[in-house]
Amino acid sequence: MRILHTSDWHIGRSFHGHSTLEALRGVLEVLAQQVRERSVDVVVVAGDVFDSAVPAAACYSLLSDALRALCDAGAHVVVTSGNHDSSARLGFQSALLRDGIDVVTDPLTVGTPVTIDDVHGPVHFYGIPYLEPALVRHVWPGVELRTQRQAVEHAMGLVRTDLAARGGRSVAISHCFAAGVAPTQGVERDIQQGGLDVVPLSAFDGPDYVALGHIHGRNDLGERIRYSGAPLHYSFGEADKPRGSWLVELDARGLAGVEWLALPVPRRxxxxxxxxxxxxxxxxxxxxxxxxxxxxxxxxxxxxxxxxxxxxxxxxxxxxxxAPDVVREADGLTYAERVHEAKSDRELIEAFLVHVRNGVGATEAESELIRGLLAEHAGGAGTGEKSSEEVPA
CATH class of the missing domain: 3.30.160 (Double Stranded RNA Binding Domain)
Structure with missing residues (x-):
């Protein structure tokens, strides 16, 4: 079985005020083409399909078009929700989609796989939607769920229990921050690092492959545990990170190989x-x-x-x-002290410019302008000297 692992599409996200919808549409069209050319059997989308809990209408259209294209290319699609998705809206969308597309958003379904057969038998896909502890405690009463680590560990316990009864090969899909991801790898913008939300890799013991989402940079945490990253660059911090997906191959015994499939970058x-x-x-x-x-x-x-x-x-x-190359060293003077040292209006303006421009005073052109304005203010014959009333207390 050939499985394409992608995640973090973030449909609807802007890039510094610019829409990314058309760029993302083009990239996802290439993704569908790769699915066709590589005879991919299953596409896994590991969360954050949308960027917002209230996507605009155009975002739904893009998602529907992309999922249909993947199915038309010959793949079964399994989608899970992430922390940016509204599980209710994404789940509602699933009811409108055709056979061959499974959207996993309900924590109650954790431990119940989407099973897809190949020539070697069944492969069980265990989708784990993003588990916010405060929102899923009622799902598993009596289980301590104060952190995402506890939530994911409990979910994976349900997966292992079910897998032990079913047997066969398996893939787990989770949207979380796993241990071993460096901060420079393009951490998602609202994830906590280094705290209780870090999920240890041991939590994912069991499945033949673990498809992770949440981190926007490609990352392999071991041969069978990987992040695909986002298909587009969504921040300048990701500029040097490749865009693409993992092509995962399972044989009769389990994981047989993993290959990186690069995606085009619409604009570097x-x-x-x-x-x-x-x-x-x-x-x-x-x-x-x-x-x-x-x-x-x-x-x-x-x-x-x-x-x-x-x-x-x-x-x-x-x-x-x-970001000046040279930053003026502080001389200990406050702005009020600079003003008191000024003996004329011209010096007063110069003190202000030096204070707010990193020690840089008026240029020659600016000085000429200042002299003209002061002369005009004084009726053309003033000296620019400050009177005692003009000196701040």
Whole structure:
């Protein structure tokens, strides 16, 4: 049996204010093509199909189209809900779908598999929807469920009990944060790391393969326990992470092999850094002009309208941050003390600029403008000297 393991589609999620629906549609079309070309028997989607508990209408259309395409390519599809999905809405969607698509959202079904046969006999797919302890305690009264670790361990206990009675090969599907995932691997945006929500790998003993979701970067925690990651890049922190899915093969004895199938990246992500002038003109940034760009400009002082100017060169510049290479050392003076030291309006303005611009005062052009404005304010003949009334107390 050939199984394609994918997860974290996050249908409806935006990328810095930009819709990702059409990009995701294109990637999922390639996924369906891979299913057809590789003669995949089962596609497993390990949670976070939607990005929101209240998806827009277009998100339902995309999901329906994607699932139908996978079925048309010859695969049975097993979907579980994640922490971003509304299990009720995703479960309602399942009632409208055709045979060959199973959507697992109800904790009461944990331990009851979706069984699919191949030439070697049955393979049992145990879907475990995202288990928020506070929301599932009533499902298993008398069981201590204060953490997700306890919830997943209990669910896997039910899986092992059922599997022992049935026999045969099996795949578990879970949406959680498993031990062994490094923070740099693209941790989902609202997961707690290092605390009680970490699920130990020993919890997943038993099945031939464990398909995990929740982490957006590809990760193998052992030959049989893996994260596929998301099919799109949803943050600049994921820029260097490959996108794709795992192709898992089971033979008569169990796990026979695992292969990575890469997916296309509709638009690459790039981080650029330099002075604003360098970012706008330096040829070393030419290769990323059509990428999603996160820009860091290193000028000592903030520059005028940096996003608009950068987007003239990088039309898909999504974020800009000012991060000076050199940060002025504190001289111990408060702003009030700087003001008191100023002997004229011109010095007062200079003190303000130095204070708010990382020690950078007025440029020559700015100084000329300031002199003109002060002269105009004084009727064209003022000296710019502060009167005693102008000095703050």
């Amino acid at each position: 992500l790039a981080r650029v850094s330099g002075s604003l002038e360098e970012l706008l003109a330096d040829e070393r940034f030419a290769e990323v002009e059509d990428a999603w760009v996160s820009a860091r400009y290193t000028d000592a002082a903030p520059q005028r309208d940096p996003m608009r100017r950068l987007q003239e060169r990088f039309p898909h510049c999504a974020t800009v941050v000012h």
